[in-house]
Structure formats: C-alpha cells, structure tokens
Amino acid sequence: MNAPAPAAAPPRSPAAISLAFLAFAFLALLAALAVLVRRPDLPFASPPGGGSLALAHLLMLGWAAAALFGIAYTVVPVMLAARLHSPRLARAHFLLHAAGLPWLALGLLAGSPADIVIGGGALVAGIVLFALNVMFTATARNRWEPANLTLLAALFWLCVSAVIPWLVANPAAFAALGRDRAWLLAIHHYAAVPGFLWLGTLACALLLARQQATGGARPAGGTWFGLALAQLGLAAAAALDPAATPLAHRLLPGIFFLAGLGFAADLARMIRQAPQARGPALLLAGGGLGGTLVVFAWAAATGTPASAALPAVVAALHVALLGLAARFLPFLVWHLRCAPRAGRRAELPGPTQLARPRGLEPLAIAGLCGGAYFAAGSLASHPAGIQIGAMVLLVAAAWLVLALRPALRLLAYGD
Amino acid sequence: MNEIMETILDVRPLLAGGQEPLAAILAALEGLESGTLLLRVPFEPLPLYPALAERGFSAAPFRVGPDLWEITIRRDADGTCELDLRDLPPPAPLQRVLEASASLGRGGRLCVHTRFHPVHLLDHLEQRGFECESEESAAGHWTTRIWRIIQA
Numbered sequence: 001m002n003a004p005a006p007a008a009a010p011p012r013s014p015a016a017i018s019l020a021f022l023a024f025a026f027l028a029l030l031a032a033l034a035v036l037v038r039r040p041d042l043p044f045a046s047p048p049g050g051g052s053l054a055l056a057h058l059l060m061l062g063w064a065a066a067a068l069f070g071i072a073y074t075v076v077p078v079m080l081a082a083r084l085h086s087p088r089l090a091r092a093h094f095l096l097h098a099a100g101l102p103w104l105a106l107g108l109l110a111g112s113p114a115d116i117v118i119g120g121g122a123l124v125a126g127i128v129l130f131a132l133n134v135m136f137t138a139t140a141r142n143r144w145e146p147a148n149l150t151l152l153a154a155l156f157w158l159c160v161s162a163v164i165p166w167l168v169a170n171p172a173a174f175a176a177l178g179r180d181r182a183w184l185l186a187i188h189h190y191a192a193v194p195g196f197l198w199l200g201t202l203a204c205a206l207l208l209a210r211q212q213a214t215g216g217a218r219p220a221g222g223t224w225f226g227l228a229l230a231q232l233g234l235a236a237a238a239a240l241d242p243a244a245t246p247l248a249h250r251l252l253p254g255i256f257f258l259a260g261l262g263f264a265a266d267l268a269r270m271i272r273q274a275p276q277a278r279g280p281a282l283l284l285a286g287g288g289l290g291g292t293l294v295v296f297a298w299a300a301a302t303g304t305p306a307s308a309a310l311p312a313v314v315a316a317l318h319v320a321l322l323g324l325a326a327r328f329l330p331f332l333v334w335h336l337r338c339a340p341r342a343g344r345r346a347e348l349p350g351p352t353q354l355a356r357p358r359g360l361e362p363l364a365i366a367g368l369c370g371g372a373y374f375a376a377g378s379l380a381s382h383p384a385g386i387q388i389g390a391m392v393l394l395v396a397a398a399w400l401v402l403a404l405r406p407a408l409r410l411l412a413y414g415d
Numbered sequence: 416m417n418e419i420m421e422t423i424l425d426v427r428p429l430l431a432g433g434q435e436p437l438a439a440i441l442a443a444l445e446g447l448e449s450g451t452l453l454l455r456v457p458f459e460p461l462p463l464y465p466a467l468a469e470r471g472f473s474a475a476p477f478r479v480g481p482d483l484w485e486i487t488i489r490r491d492a493d494g495t496c497e498l499d500l501r502d503l504p505p506p507a508p509l510q511r512v513l514e515a516s517a518s519l520g521r522g523g524r525l526c527v528h529t530r531f532h533p534v535h536l537l538d539h540l541e542q543r544g545f546e547c548e549s550e551e552s553a554a555g556h557w558t559t560r561i562w563r564i565i566q567a
C-alpha cells in the first residue's frame with residue numbers, strides 16, 4: 001500500500017503520440033468539412049486546381065492518415081508483442097506530419113513548387129520514420145500475421161503514392177517509364193485510396209477487433225484472401241493504365257469488392273466474439289466499411305470511372321474512421337490519465353465507463369447519413385450531395401467531441 | 416478457465432446495517448488454505464489490505480461499478496497472487512493488474528495470464544517500482560510475473 005506518488009503518463013508510452021495524431025486528425029477533418037460546406041464544387045474542378053488538391057490532401061493526409069497513425073502507434077506494439085522501438089521517432093513523425101501538411105496544403109493552394117517539395121518532403125520523411133519504427137518494433141514471431149501484413153501493404157502503397165508526385169514533377173523520369181502523366185496520376189489515386197486508406201483502415205479495424213475478441217478469434221483465411229486479391233487489384237491498376245482502359249472501371253472495383261468480402265468475413269467472425277464492442281461506434285465503423293463494399297459493387301456494375309468511385313470510397317472510409325476513433329479515443333484518455341492512478345484513486349472512471357458515453361447513437365445515424373450523402377454526391381458528380389454530406393458529417397464530428405466530453409475532461413485532470 | 420474454488424462473501428448488507436465486517440471476513444478466511452475468497456464491498460477497503468498482508472493473504476481489487484468493488488483474496492505458499500485475465504477485453508486486464516499491484520506487499524508476487532503481451536502495462540509498472548517478466552505459452556497466451564523492486 002506504500003505506493004509511490006501518482007505520476008503522469010509514462011515517458012515511453014505511445015498513447016500520448018496517438019492522442020496527438022487523433023487530435024490533429026480531428027482538426028484537419030473539421031477544417032476540410034468546413035471548406036467542403038462552403039465550396040462543394042471543389043472536388044469536381046477539372047483540371048483540379050490548387051484548392052481542390054489542397055482539400056484532397058487535407059482529407060487524406062490530415063484526417064485519414066493521421067487518424068490511422070494515431071490508432072496504429074498504440075495498437076501495433078500490442079500486436080507485435082513488443083514495446084514501440086522509439087517513442088522519440090514517433091514524436092518526430094508527429095512533428096513532421098503536423099508541420100508538413102499545412103505547408104503542403106498552402107503550397108498546393110498557392111501553386112508554389114518549392115513549398116510543395118518542402119511540405120511533401122516532411123510528410124514523406126515522417127512516413128519513413130513510422131515505417132522504420134514499426135519494422136524495428138516487429139519481432140520475427142508476429143511479423144507475418146495477416147493483419148500486420150495488411151498494415152504493411154497499406155504503408156507500401158502510401159509510399160508508392162508519395163513517390164509518384166515526384167515522378168510527375170520530373171518529366172524525364174516518367175518519360176523513361178514509357179507512360180504518360182494521366183497513367184501515373186491514376187496509380188497515385190489507386191495507391192492512395194484502396195492501397196493506403198482502405199487497406200490501412202481495414203488493418204486497424206482487424207487489429208482492434210482481434211484485441212476485443214475475447215474468444216481468441218484472429219484474422220485468418222478471409223484476410224489472406226482479401227489481402228492477396230487487393231494486391232492483385234492494385235497491381236492490375238498499375239499495369240492496366242485505368243485512365244485509358246474502360247474495362248478497368250468494372251474489373252478493378254469488382255476485384256476490390258471480392259477482397260472486401262474476405263476482410264468482412266474475418267471482421268464479422270471476430271466481432272461476434274466481442275459483445276462489449278457493439279454500439280454506435282461499431283455501427284459507424286461497420287457502416288463505413290460496408291459502404292466501401294456498396295460503392296465497389298456499384299462501380300463494378302455500372303462501370304463508374306475511378307474519378308467518381310474513389311472519392312465515394314473515401315467518403316465511406318471517413319465514416320469508418322470516425323467510428324474507429326470514437327471507439328479508440330476514450331481508451332487512449334484512460335491510458336494517459338486513469339491508468340497511472342489505477343488502484344490509488346477510486347473516483348476515476350474505468351475504461352468501459354469512458355468508452356460508452358451517452359449520446360453516441362445520434363452521432364452514428366448522422367455519420368452514416370452524412371457519409372451516404374457524400375458518397376452519393378461523389379458518384380453522381382453532384383455538388384449538392386457533397387455539401388449536405390459534409391454538413392451532416394461536420395455535425396457528427398462536433399457531436400463526437402461533445403459525446404466524448406467526460407473523457408476529454410480527464411485530459412485536464414492535474415497530476 | 417479458472418478452476419480454483421471460489422467462496423463469495425458479500426459484506427454490503429453488514430455495512431448497510433452499520434456493522435463492522437472485519438470479523439466476518441477473517442472468519443471466512445480461516446478455512447481458506449487453497450482457493451479464493453471473492454469479497455464484495457461498496458468501496459475499496461484500503462485499511463483491510465495491511466491486515467490481510469500480515470496474515471499472509473494477497474488481495475486483488477477490482478472496481479465493478481460506482482458502488483461495487485470485488486476483492487479477490489487468496490493465500491499462497493510463496494506469496495504469489497495469480498490472476499487469469501484471458502477472458503477480459505483490453506484494457507480491462509491492464510486496469511485489473513494495476514489495481515492488484517497497488518495491494519502487493521513486500522515480497523509479494525503477481526502472476527498474470529493475458530491473451531496478449533501486456534506491452535502498455537510494463538511502463539506503468541516500472542513507474543510504480545515493479546519489475547516484471549513475460550513469456551508466451553505454447554497456446555499463444557502470455558504469462559507475466561510481477562514483483563516489487565526492493566531497494567537496499
């Protein structure tokens with residue numbers, strides 16, 4: 001009972017980094033949605049101007065990638081059964097990401113190549129640090145589990161996506177490849193959306209579901225099938241030149257749809273063993289991931305071009321990430337604020353109490369409706385749909401912050 | 416999963432009636448050579464822990480709700496308290512271990528069984544002055560032994 005004085009979060013804990021990434025992601029999401037409400041025509045600008053490029057990167061790297069990094073920094077060490085190799089590298093990654101993204105967005109907005117290079121370089125350097133940190137954390141035993149490999153595949157495609165703008169900016173480099181700019185940009189889009197964002201969200205969902213499945217279920221055949229098929233689809237996207245091949249508009253979404261079914265089968269099996277995880281957050285995550293399947297199926301059936309289908313996939317993934325963040329954030333707060341005092345201060349809430357805040361049900365409904373409007377607006381190239389969807393998602397994101405008030409209040413809890 | 420015999424003692428009615436529950440707890444512990452006593456109380460019984468430690472028992476508290484604590488009490492020949500937390504979703508095992516470690520006396524040990532390597536627990540335990548070692552079983556579960564660092 002002679003316990004030492006309560007201490008703040010342990011210095012090696014990656015939970016603080018995760019929280020910083022998630023807070024940054026929320027700010028980026030709110031900013032991007034506010035811009036979309038005001039300028040719903042931006043995603044349809046042809047050719048895409050500085051504003052639409054800045055907005056796309058704010059959503060993809062500011063919100064989605066930062067949220068995925070936030071979840072990964074805490075979940076990946078558990079799955080790899082080892083402490084995070086270097087919290088210092090993780091902090092450097094966050095600083096590079098937080099500084100690089102606004103720099104890149106402003107550079108895109110102003111059409112300044114120097115700023116784009118500096119901002120993009122900082123982001124790529126941060127991603128390299130993340131990849132190195134994960135690689136050094138990985139033990140030989142757990143490296144080849146399908147969920148870990150899915151995350152690795154997502155990182156690979158993020159790197160591919162990051163390299164292509166450098167090639168596009170250097171005509172001599174891509175002339176040597178014998179392909180044109182549109183082909184490279186199509187690969188950039190496929191590597192970023194199904195390659196990184198979709199696979200990354202699925203990997204985080206698989207890792208979280210595996211942790212919560214008390215019966216011991218783990219990603220298995222469905223994930224292997226989905227991962228293999230997704231890689232096949234992405235390789236086909238790189239080989240087929242989707243911008244110039246009408247068949248690709250049906251074939252590629254069809255492959256991704258089948259891959260998604262494989263992932264969904266494993267996720268459903270694990271969630272069946274996690275009754276405590278069921279609730280509005282799971283509804284959002286499941287609805288978002290299910291939405292991607294609907295969009296892939298729709299695109300495969302109708303031959304919708306990737307320029308319309310991929311933004312709809314992104315919209316569904318925003319909803320899924322909102323659900324994953326709603327589930328994950330209270331646990332982070334508990335790790336940071338309550339765990340150091342567990343067993344010493346009886347008045348602090350437990351993780352389960354924090355994870356079930358009141359008022360998340362309307363958030364789930366609003367999030368699903370907003371995502372559906374957003375996706376439908378993208379598929380139909382209709383700015384009004386995007387505007388309504390962004391408005392509803394903005395309300396849902398603000399609602400999430402309000403619903404998580406008890407957890408967030410704990411962050412102000414003094415040491 | 417837990418094959419150890421468990422006796423349950425709910426002292427909330429005694430406390431509600433204004434009675435001191437210590438005598439009832441000690442009486443229940445008298446016959447407790449193996450197995451565990453699950454004590455249900457409306458608050459964490461902090462003064463009880465030293466009394467238990469003096470008698471060679473270890474206590475693992477767990478806060479079930481705002482008005483209910485469950486204290487797992489057991490006697491062990493080498494002073495090791497064993498917790499099987501494989502059925503709990505994270506981060507509940509982390510919470511249980513931290514609460515149990517708070518009542519661990521000098522020389523006491525915790526042996527914790529979890530589904531995953533308790534990576535995030537290690538930092539908290541180090542900060543609290545504990546040492547621990549983890550190993551993976553053939554079945555894929557993890558066993559972590561925790562003891563307090565005794566400074567000379």
